[in-house]
Amino acid sequence: xxxxxxxxxxxxxxxxxxxxxxxxxxxxxxxxxxxxxxxxxxxxxxxxxxxxxxxxxxxxxxxxxxxxxxxxxxxxxxxxxxxxxxxxxxxxxxxxxxxxxxxxxxxxxxxxxxxxxxxxxxxxxxxxxxxxxxxxxxxxxxxxxxxxxxxxxxxxxxxxxxxxxxxxxxxxxxxxxxxxxxxxxxxxxxxxxxxxxxxxxxxxxxxxxxxxxxxxxxxxxxxxxxxxxxxxxxxxxxxxxxxxxxxxxxxx
Amino acid sequence: xxxxxxxxxxxxxxxxxxxxxxxxxxxxxxxxxxxxxxxxxxxxxxxxxxxxxxxxxxxxxxxxxxxxxxxxxxxxxxxxxxxxxxxxxxxxxxxxxxxxxxxxxxxxxxxxxxxxxxxxxxxxxxxxxxxxxxxxxxxxxxxxxxxxxxxxxxxxxxxxxxxxxxxxxxxxxxxxxxxxxxxxxxxxxxxxxxxxxxxxxxxxxxxxxxxxxxxxxxxxxxxxxxxxxxxxxxxxxxxxxxxxxxxxxxxx
Numbered sequence: 388x389x390x391x392x393x394x395x396x397x398x399x400x401x402x403x404x405x406x407x408x409x410x411x412x413x414x415x416x417x418x419x420x421x422x423x424x425x426x427x428x429x430x431x432x433x434x435x436x437x438x439x440x441x442x443x444x445x446x447x448x449x450x451x452x453x454x455x456x457x458x459x460x461x462x463x464x465x466x467x468x469x470x471x472x473x474x475x476x477x478x479x480x481x482x483x484x485x486x487x488x489x490x491x492x493x494x495x496x497x498x499x500x501x502x503x504x505x506x507x508x509x510x511x512x513x514x515x516x517x518x519x520x521x522x523x524x525x526x527x528x529x530x531x532x533x534x535x536x537x538x539x540x541x542x543x544x545x546x547x548x549x550x551x552x553x554x555x556x557x558x559x560x561x562x563x564x565x566x567x568x569x570x571x572x573x574x575x576x577x578x579x580x581x582x583x584x585x586x587x588x589x590x591x592x593x594x595x596x597x598x599x600x601x602x603x604x605x606x607x608x609x610x611x612x613x614x615x616x617x618x619x620x621x622x623x624x625x626x627x628x629x630x631x632x633x634x635x636x637x638x639x
Numbered sequence: 640x641x642x643x644x645x646x647x648x649x650x651x652x653x654x655x656x657x658x659x660x661x662x663x664x665x666x667x668x669x670x671x672x673x674x675x676x677x678x679x680x681x682x683x684x685x686x687x688x689x690x691x692x693x694x695x696x697x698x699x700x701x702x703x704x705x706x707x708x709x710x711x712x713x714x715x716x717x718x719x720x721x722x723x724x725x726x727x728x729x730x731x732x733x734x735x736x737x738x739x740x741x742x743x744x745x746x747x748x749x750x751x752x753x754x755x756x757x758x759x760x761x762x763x764x765x766x767x768x769x770x771x772x773x774x775x776x777x778x779x780x781x782x783x784x785x786x787x788x789x790x791x792x793x794x795x796x797x798x799x800x801x802x803x804x805x806x807x808x809x810x811x812x813x814x815x816x817x818x819x820x821x822x823x824x825x826x827x828x829x830x831x832x833x834x835x836x837x838x839x840x841x842x843x844x845x846x847x848x849x850x851x852x853x854x855x856x857x858x859x860x861x862x863x864x865x866x867x868x869x870x871x872x873x874x875x876x877x878x879x880x881x882x883x884x885x886x887x888x889x890x891x
Contacts, residue, residue, distance in 0.1 A: 575841075588753070588756060625881060
C-alpha cells in the first residue's frame with residue numbers, strides 16, 4: 388500500500404520500519420520539525436514536508452501518529468484537501484471519531500517505543516477498528532503484514548486496554564526507577580534477574596498467584612522498617628504505603 | 640557440605656534443590672508442619688522433624704529459611720544445643736546479628752520464589768555476609784557452587800537491596816494485577832509482549848530513559864480521562880494519581 392505518515396516520533400518510526408520492510412511504499416512524511424522529517428524521509432526513501440497543507444493526495448492510507456493533543460487539528464488540516472481516502476490514527480486512548488472523514492480507522496500497536504531501541508514488530512499485539520467493513524478488512528490485512536497478533540477492538544474497549552498498558556508498562560517502569568533510587572550505590576544491574584523473573588512468572592500464573600514479599604504476607608515489621616527508610620522521601624513513602632495496602636486488600 | 644535446613648518454604652525448597660544438585664548433602668529439615676517437612680525430606684532424601692529441639696548436630700551449616708517474625712526464636716532454640724557451627728539465614732531485611740552464635744552469616748538469593756515454578760538458580764544474584772573471614776570464604780564457596788553471581792554485602796546495604804526488590808518485583812507485579820483488573824474482559828495475555836518489552840528495555844537503558852506514556856509527556860487530557868475511568872475504584876485512582884505525579888516530578 389501507499390502510505391503517508393503524519394508524525395515522525397517513536398511510534399511512527401517503528402511502525403514505518405515494519406511497514407517498509409513488509410514491502411509497503413511510504414510516499415511522504417510530515418513533521419513539525421524539518422530535522423525529524425528529513426531523518427524519517429532518509430530512512431524510508433520518501434519525501435518530507437513541514438507544511439501540513441502540503442500533503443500528497445495519491446496515497447491509499449494516511450497514518451496520523453502524533454501527540455493526542457494535536458491529532459484532531461492536524462487531521463482537520465489534511466481533510467481540507469483530501470476527503471476520500473482512509474485516515475488512521477495510532478493512539479491508544481483517542482476515539483476513532485476525532486478523524487473528520489468518512490473513511491476512518493485506528494491501528495494501535497500496543498508497545499513501548501523508544502527511537503534508540505529496535506523492537507520485533509511481529510509479536511506486538513495490534514488493535515484495529517474502522518468505520519466501514521471494507522476499510523476494516525484493509526486495516527486487518529495491513530496489520531497482518533507486520534504482526535502475528537491482530538485484534539479488532541472498538542474505541543471504548545481500547546480505552547480499557549490503554550489504561551491497562553499504563554499500569555503494566557509506565558507504572559511498572561517507574562517502580563524500576565524507584566527501586567533504582569534506593570539502591571544507594573549498588574549497581575541497578577543486580578536487579579535485572581529479579582525484574583526478568585517477575586515478568587516471566589505472569590506468563591504462567593495470574594499476577595495474584597505470583598505475588599510474594601512483605602505486603603502479601605502483611606509482615607508489619609518489615610513494612611514499618613522499610614517505610615522508616617523512606618522517611619526522607621515522602622513521595623516514595625506514600626507510594627510504598629498505598630501499594631502495600633492495595634496488595635493486602637486485593638487478597639481479602 | 641553437610642546442611643540442615645530450618646524451614647521448608649518457597650525459598651528453602653528452591654535453594655535446597657540447587658544445593659542438592661550441586662552435590663551437597665542435606666541431612667535434615669525442620670518444619671512446623673509434618674506434611675511440609677516430609678515433602679521436603681522426600682525431595683532431598685533427608686530426615687525430617689517438626690521438633691526444633693531435635694536438630695542434628697553433625698552438619699557443617701544450618702540454614703534458617705523461615706518467616707522473619709520467627710527467625711530469632713527458632714535460632715535461639717537450635718543454639719541451645721549447637722553452639723560451634725555456622726548458622727546462616729536467607730532473609731533480605733534481617734540483620735546478621737539476630738543469629739545468637741559466634742559463627743554466623745547470611746546467604747540472600749534475591750529472587751521471587753513460588754513453589755510451583757522452577758527457577759534457574761545459576762543466574763540469581765546471591766548476597767553473602769559472615770561474622771568472620773573463614774566463614775565468609777566458606778559461604779562464598781557454597782554460593783558459587785550454585786550461582787554465577789555472588790556478592791559480599793553487609794546487613795545495612797542488604798536492607799537497601801531488599802527495599803529495591805520490593806519496588807522492582809512486588810510492586811511491579813501488583814501493577815500487573817491492577818492492569819489486569821481494568822481490562823474488562825480482554826484476556827490478560829495480550830499484555831505479555833508489552834510486559835516483556837518493558838522488562839527488556841531496562842537492560843539497555845536507565846528506567847528514566849525508558850519511560851513513555853501520558854505521565855512523562857504530562858498529557859493532562861489522557862490523565863484526566865483515565866482517572867475518570869477509575870472513579871468507582873478509589874484505591875486505584877489514588878495509586879494512578881500518585882504514580883503519575885511521581886513520574887512527572889522525577890523528570891523535573
